[in-house]
Every structure is written in structure tokens, then in C-alpha cells.
Amino acid sequence: MTEFEIASSLEEALALVAEGYRPIAGGTDLVVAARTGRAPLPGRLVSIERLDELSGIEPTTEGLLIGAVVTHARLMRTQSVIDDFTALADASALVGSPSTRNVGTIGGNVMNASPAMDTGAPLVVLNAEIVLRSTRGERRVAAADFWAGPGRTVAEPDELCVALAIPNQPDGSASAYVRLEYRRAMEIAVVGAAARVDLDGRGRIIGASVALTAVAPTIVAVDGATEVLAGRSLDPATLTDIADAASRKATPISDLRASDTYRRHCVGVMARRAVEAAFGRATGDPIAVPVNRSTGIGAAR
Amino acid sequence: MTRTFDLEVNGVAYPLTIDPGRSLLSVLRGEIGLTGTKEGCDDCECGACMVLIDGQPVNSCSLLAAQAEGRSVTTIEGIIDGDRLSEIQAGLLDEGGVQCGFCTPGMIISATALFARNPDPTPDEIRVGLSGNLCRCTGYGRIIEALAVDGVGRADRPAESGS
Numbered sequence A: 001m002t003e004f005e006i007a008s009s010l011e012e013a014l015a016l017v018a019e020g021y022r023p024i025a026g027g028t029d030l031v032v033a034a035r036t037g038r039a040p041l042p043g044r045l046v047s048i049e050r051l052d053e054l055s056g057i058e059p060t061t062e063g064l065l066i067g068a069v070v071t072h073a074r075l076m077r078t079q080s081v082i083d084d085f086t087a088l089a090d091a092s093a094l095v096g097s098p099s100t101r102n103v104g105t106i107g108g109n110v111m112n113a114s115p116a117m118d119t120g121a122p123l124v125v126l127n128a129e130i131v132l133r134s135t136r137g138e139r140r141v142a143a144a145d146f147w148a149g150p151g152r153t154v155a156e157p158d159e160l161c162v163a164l165a166i167p168n169q170p171d172g173s174a175s176a177y178v179r180l181e182y183r184r185a186m187e188i189a190v191v192g193a194a195a196r197v198d199l200d201g202r203g204r205i206i207g208a209s210v211a212l213t214a215v216a217p218t219i220v221a222v223d224g225a226t227e228v229l230a231g232r233s234l235d236p237a238t239l240t241d242i243a244d245a246a247s248r249k250a251t252p253i254s255d256l257r258a259s260d261t262y263r264r265h266c267v268g269v270m271a272r273r274a275v276e277a278a279f280g281r282a283t284g285d286p287i288a289v290p291v292n293r294s295t296g297i298g299a300a301r
Numbered sequence B: 001m002t003r004t005f006d007l008e009v010n011g012v013a014y015p016l017t018i019d020p021g022r023s024l025l026s027v028l029r030g031e032i033g034l035t036g037t038k039e040g041c042d043d044c045e046c047g048a049c050m051v052l053i054d055g056q057p058v059n060s061c062s063l064l065a066a067q068a069e070g071r072s073v074t075t076i077e078g079i080i081d082g083d084r085l086s087e088i089q090a091g092l093l094d095e096g097g098v099q100c101g102f103c104t105p106g107m108i109i110s111a112t113a114l115f116a117r118n119p120d121p122t123p124d125e126i127r128v129g130l131s132g133n134l135c136r137c138t139g140y141g142r143i144i145e146a147l148a149v150d151g152v153g154r155a156d157r158p159a160e161s162g163s
């Protein structure tokens, strides 16, 4: 039988986690895994989703601090996220269905560490840090270094994710996240890609970052996205080059949903579309959140 | 270790002593006896188990009942107001949006939350609002049409048939 505590303060939650209690937020991974028989419900649970300390979306001088129990529904509707960290809003808006988004949290998504998690690639291209806390203290880990394998992170078992810290993006920068999906809801990414594009005052690309979903044991960044894109216009040759760079980075598996060959090809298409959408947004094109829904399934056009 | 607490469902506080690993769905149906909320997949896929928690739609099969402590739960039994069907319920009946009816409680819960947020949704917004609810009978067309009818979801009217 399960032991269940509702933490009334962050301190209490940290103490219980140090004793071996497993945190539960929305439960949309944890409880569903138990229901489907993938992993039994942990014997001791501490519910953290009501903690005020973890519920904020706070602008700081460095950027935005998003509390770990902020839900996808809140993220996709928060104006500062939509305006400045758009790829993250794109991703949260695609998670599950309205009910999944009402209870599923960003901290749960990050800690669950699925290779198909939607917020991961956006967090990587936005240079976010995962803020971890335990009774021993607080530390931050760059999103790019955070995931260690399917279901595994570099966090210690006694560490709670308390927040995601996303730095202010440079002027002229914009981002987007696109995924390939077979259905418009209750679906996880077949493959996906996030892109950030930085423009100078004259609209030329001076920096870029691309990260990929569901093509490796963890979210992976594409090597040398800036080198591929900087100084070039987004003509077909440039877009083919970024698609090729993404496909080269992919080491996908074959499963019921897609073969490795198909995933490798499609992640290039998603990378190209994410770059196009991010570039469009950087130049003032009003591409609504999420890109998938505003421009057609899995498409950025 | 069991957990003892009151669960507020449709405005009534039900005292419970349960294994906190149990789902809200199993407690609603098995302990409280409110069987309007359906178990389709018990797997967070179908939406038949949808309830409102503090006004927001949630799959009750995949939420622990203990997570709902201190929250306000509304089931399909709490949507009808005395002998008056809600506009959404009546609209679905009138327009043929109900066939076997198994998905209907969940559909109505999702639609109720949608209309509370957005009283005049477009058909596409209705599709997104109901995107967590599967129906094996209607093909969705009649459901979307029923909810897109002008006036649905905006006022209660007397029940035309028994619930």
C-alpha cells in the first residue's frame, strides 16, 4: 500500500525526498506508468504540485524563472513565454490533450526524461538551466547536459527540480518547435525539432541553435547550427544543409511508430521547418502558437 | 497505510479512508457510488473518466484520489441542475450527438470546461477542447455540430427527456 504525503512547504518536500519519498506532480507519467503496468507506483509518494514555492513564473534580471509545477496549460497561455520563449509555448501546447496539459507539469516532463519529451528541445535551444535543490543545497545544470538516457537525468535521487531558468534571449532572436505526429492529440512526437535563430539589425542570421526530439536516447543538439546558417539566406540550399545536419545527428530506433530510416529523414524535415518558423517569427511573421496547429499538421507552412 | 480525508464531490464532502494509491475514478465509482463517470481504458487514453477539478477537466483514472483532497471535484452527476439538463446535455441529445452514450459523460465534462472558458468556440476550438475524448460510435460529426449550434452552452433549459 502506498504512503502519501501532501507537502505543505518546500522544506518538508525536500526532507521527505531525502528520506526516499518519490515526488509526484501531475502524475501523468508516474500514475499512468503504474496503470499501464510499465512501472509500479512507488511505495512512498510526496505530492508537490500545490507548493507555492514551485508555482511561480517570475521575470528576473537574467531571464524567466519557471517553477517546476507550472502546468503546460499555464505555460502555453503565459504571454511572456509566448513572446520571448516561443518554442517552449509551442511544445507545451502540443502535450497530450487539454486535460493532460491541465495537470502535467514542466518539472515532471523534464524529470521523466523521455527521449520524446516535447519541452526538452526548446529548453536546449533557449539555453535553459534546470534548477535542482536538495537538503544539501541548490545547483543548476544546463539543459544540454541534463538528460543521461531514456528516463535518466544527472539529478541525484534526493534532488527536486524546483525551477527552469531561461536566460533573456538576444534582440532579434526567435524560436519555434515543430513535431511530426500522426494524430492531433493524445500523441507523442514521432520526431521533433526546436530552433532558435538570432538576427542582426539588418536581418542577417548571426547565430542559431537546433535540438532534436525522439531520435536518440536523449534530446540532442545539432552540431554547428550557427556555422551552417550564419550569413546565409534561407534558400533551398541552406535549408537542405540544416536538414542534413539534423539527420546526421540522429541515431534513432525503429519501433511500431516509425522506422529508423523514416525518423532520420523526417527529423531533417522538422529541423528545416523549425528553422523557417523561428526565422519567420524573428522577422515579424505572426506564426501562432503552436506552429503545428497554426500551419497544418507537422508543417511550418 | 490508509489515508483518511474528506473528498468534495459535487459540493458534498465524502469522508474516505482509502489506500492513497487508488485512482480518483475507482473511488468515485467504488466508494462513493457515483457511476456516471465511466472507465474506458483506465489508461489515460480515452477520456470517458473525465471530471472537473476546480473547474478544469482531468482524467480521473490517472489521478490519485488523494491528489484531489482539498479540491472541488465535479462529476457528470453534478452537471445536471435538479431536473434541468445543461444546455450542452440537451444539445447533444437533440442533435444526435449521443449513440451508445459511453463517451458522453466525458464529452459533456470537457465541453462544459470549454464553454466556461470560451462561450463561443469555433468548430476547430471545439475539436481541440474535445481532443482528449474518444468516441467509437458517432464519428464526432454530430457531437461537434451539436456543440456548434448557436446558443448551446450559454443557458440552461428544462430537461426534455429523463437523464
Ligand SMILES: Cc1cc2nc3c(=O)[nH]c(=O)nc-3n(C[C@H](O)[C@H](O)[C@H](O)COP(=O)(O)OP(=O)(O)OC[C@H]3O[C@@H](n4cnc5c(N)ncnc54)[C@H](O)[C@@H]3O)c2cc1C
Binding pocket: A022, A023, A024, A025, A026, A027, A028, A029, A030, A031, A032, A048, A068, A069, A094, A095, A096, A097, A100, A103, A104, A105, A106, A107, A108, A109, A110, A111, A112, A116, A117, A118, A119, A159, A160, A161, A162, A186, A187, A188, A189, B044, B045
Ligand atoms: C495521454 C497522455 C499524453 C501525453 N502527451 C505528451 C506529449 O505530447 N508530450 C510530452 O512531452 N509528454 C506527454 N505526456 C507525458 C506527460 O504528460 C508529461 O511528461 C508531463 O509533463 C509530466 O508531468 P507530471 O507533472 O504529470 O509528472 P509526474 O507524473 O508527476 O512525474 C513524472 C516523473 O518526474 C518526477 N518528478 C515530477 N516532478 C518533479 C520535480 N519537481 N522534481 C523531481 N522529480 C519530479 C516524478 O517522480 C516522476 O518520476 C503525455 C501523457 C499522457 C498520459
Ligand code: FES
Binding pocket: B038, B039, B040, B041, B042, B043, B044, B045, B046, B047, B048, B049, B050, B059, B060, B061, B062
Ligand atoms: S478511463 Fe481514463 S482516460 Fe480512459
Ligand code: FES
Binding pocket: B097, B098, B099, B100, B101, B102, B103, B104, B134, B135, B136, B137, B138
Ligand atoms: S456514443 Fe458510443 S462511444 Fe461515443
